[in-house]
Amino acid sequence: MNRQQRLEAEFAAQETKARAMGGAEKLARRKAAGMLNARERLQRLCDPGSFIESGLFATSTSNPADRDSTPCDGKVVGFGRVNGREAAVLANDFTVLGASSGATNGRKIAHMKRVATQRGLPMVFLGESSGARMPDHMGSRGMGMLLGNDGTQYQRMRETPWASATLGLSYGSSSWYAVLSEFNVMRKGAVLAVSSPLLASLAIKQDVDPQEMGGWRVHAEVTGFADLIVDTDEEAIDALKVFLSYLPSHHREAPPVAAVPAGSGEGMRDILGLMPESRTQVYDVRKLVRTIVDRDSFFELKARFGKVGVTGLARLGGRTVGIVANNPLSRGGAMDADACEKLTSFIVLCDSFNIPLVLLVDTPGFVIGTEAERQRAPGKIMNMMNALALTTVPKLSVILRKSYGQAYLNMGGGRNSDEVAAWPTAEVSFMDPTFAVKVVHGIDPGLPGFDKEFAEMDRASSVWDFASVYAAQAVIRPQETRDYLIRMLEVHRLRLSDGVGRHLMRAWPTSF
Amino acid sequence: MASIKIKTEVTGSVWKIEARAGQRLAPGATIMILESMKMEIPVIAEDGGTLVELHVAEGESVNEGQVVATLTG
CATH class of the missing domain: 3.90.226.10 (2-enoyl-CoA Hydratase; Chain A, domain 1)
Known part of the structure; x- marks a missing residue:
């Protein structure tokens, strides 16, 4: 082997390892459950061939033993074109330590957000993560080293649009970014919550049902944290693209203009x-x-x-x-x-x-x-x-x-x-004429005089009177x-x- | 088969019942119409389903959030 060949072989070996995610077995289980993996999701999101990865060779560093088993440190990030426009994208890889937050992937996310904000790119989050990585975050040293060292981590000034998909179990950062985003699409079966049902059960000493706690119905109907509900990963990712198609890439430009479809109006x-x-x-x-x-x-x-x-x-x-x-x-x-x-x-x-x-x-x-x-x-x-x-x-x-x-x-x-x-x-007025007749004249519907007073109140609500004063x-x-x-x-x-x-x-x- | 409890969004009275037990309802179908705030407000089977039971009768008063019908999905 000459030098070029040696480098190629080394590169190929490193790349294969880095792209392995959590291994064949975990990936097969996901596939059987009808869920795309992190790289398949990115492939669906980005225009063909447009994804350029950032931090392919990054791994967990907190524990030296994790280095070989944490490709991309559980978060695949980079830049891709979404419908022809550049975006910063982040896919959580749940098969690597539950895509938990660690020191290296924290720096990857920070870099993506920094570039997106400074260069005017939409930010896309494909959420599915278990929260802070344990035991890395334990103890005062763990906390001091890992949390809060980026004062802008959860700052939101809306410089560029953020779009999020909640695609699986989402605790901690995946939930934070979902609610910080302009748009969050949720896949049925996913859970969006502060913390896992296990931890919640331990804290309140009773069983917690994940769907009751943070399932799609809760976020569609009670919290409003889900803007759209879909059945599959594919539909969720397609919805992100549709959402972004209405928005400018950043706050200093006007939204894109589309052709007017035939049959409009x-x-x-x-x-x-x-x-x-x-x-x-x-x-x-x-x-x-x-x-x-x-x-x-x-x-x-x-x-x-x-x-x-x-x-x-x-x-x-x-x-x-x-x-x-x-x-x-x-x-x-x-x-x-x-x-x-x-x-x-x-x-x-x-x-x-x-x-x-x-x-x-x-x-x-x-x-x-x-x-x-x-x-x-x-x-x-x-x-x-x-x-x-x-x-x-x-x-x-x-x-x-x-x-x-x-x-x-x-x-x-x-x-x-x-x-x-x-x-x-x-019809414009201060209150419904039926109630106004009661308030002003003390007459209930059905009593003598009601119809006359109602007709008077109703006429006074007309659009022509409204237009006459240029309202x-x-x-x-x-x-x-x-x-x-x-x-x-x-x-x-x-x-x-x-x-x-x-x-x-x-x-x-x-x-x- | 998931059981779906249909709740009213408003306080008012049941003006007209439009569906009967056992009926298969399409998504968005009207189950009953309430009278509230001088308006006719429909109670809708948002996801559709089979109407198992009606819990109210015409003329009855209902409170916001009251379960008025049960469906199976």
């Missing part, structure tokens, strides 16, 4: 038919959203959490917009604390990444009563209001039907939007909504700053 002629004639009947606002936006472009987030508020990314005329809508189908559109939090976090996402907001309004107000107050409704309502007030991307609101009370302001009424448009079906800048025919919005997005484009907002909420908490 096709259903606009009949859009009014999607709303029932009776004001007491409900409908699913998402059908209207899908009709208005570019064909198949509505990507709903947190569909099962705070359902009375609908949030999702979409495109109008090829440009990314954030849709915020009330959904009468749930609670008649009366906004609750969960919906306020969901809308607040979505407003922060859009404003941080230069995505204009479109608000579709049909709400009788906020849910009131004992339970609502116990859920800290006033605080949630004002957080949302503050977020809307701090927004510097264009905000367009369309009042479809009801807009009442403080919720009128929270949904962009008055100067809380750049433009307020209303359908002829809009709506336009009354639009329902079928014109899509064209109106596309034109107004053009009018309000942030020309003076190349489509970039001021990001006053960049340090807003990442969850609630």
Whole structure:
């Protein structure tokens, strides 16, 4: 063998060892369970041939005995192109010490985040990890050496979008990065929690069911930490790509522009038919959203959490917009604390990444009563209001039907939007006329005089009175909504700053 | 077969029951309609399933979070 051949042979041997992950047996078990391994996940995520690895030959260093059995120190990281755009990517390799956090892989993650932030690349986390590595972290020396030495580790200033997939058991860092991200897709069967059920059982001295503690239903319906639920690894990774397709690579650029699919706006002629004639009947606002936006472009987030508020990314005329809508189908559109939090976090996402907001309004107000107050409704309502007030991307609101009370302001009424448009079906007032008749005149429904006073209150809520004081800048025919919005997005484009907002909420908490 | 408890999102009264026990419901199908805040609010089988039992009757008052039906998935 000449020198070149010797080097090649040595390189090949080292590379084979480094790419072995946790060994054939563990990898086969995963495959049988229908789970991709870390490298297969990266392959699915990155454009073919585009992944360039960082730290292929890194291993655990805390215990010399681990060196040969910890390829990549359990976290495979590098740079890959996602739909043609450069991104920093991280795949936890659960087959190597449960992808636990150690000294070397901590430095790998820090490097990825540093490059992503400084060079303006989205960051993708493929989460599945057991938490801090034991016994490395034990004792005061372990703690002192391993934790807290990077003061920016969990700092979030939204310089670039972070997208996360929770793909298996995720404790510690995988959970932290999932909730710090703008988007977290969760695979059914995965668990997202602070700590493992074993540790939780030891701490509280009772059995803990992992799915009850941190399964998909909990995070889809109770915590809102899952933006999307899917059945497989493949679907989760594809969802990350779809999410990123709406976003700019960093906060100093406008989102990418896509071609407008054929057939967009096709259903606009009949859009009014999607709303029932009776004001007491409900409908699913998402059908209207899908009709208005570019064909198949509505990507709903947190569909099962705070359902009375609908949030999702979409495109109008090829440009990314954030849709915020009330959904009468749930609670008649009366906004609750969960919906306020969901809308607040979505407003922060859009404003941080230069995505204009479109608000579709049909709400009788906020849910009131004992339970609502116990859920800290006033605080949630004002957080949302503050977020809307701090927004510097264009905000367009369309009042479809009801807009009442403080919720009128929270949904962009008055100067809380750049433009307020209303359908002829809009009704705007401080409270539902039925209740107002009781409050003002003391008359219950069915009693003499009610109908007359109701008719008077109801007439005074009409869109024409609203437009007469220029509280709506336009009354639009329902079928014109899509064209109106596309034109107004053009009018309000942030020309003076190349489509970039001021990001006053960049340090807003990442969850609630 | 997982048992799914369907809870109401609102306090109100049962106005109309639209499904019957034993019926197979498609995802998103309406089980019953409540009257609350002067609105007709549907209770929906989000994931679909077979309706095993209805726990309320028309005209009955219901509280937010009350289980009104049981399905199997």
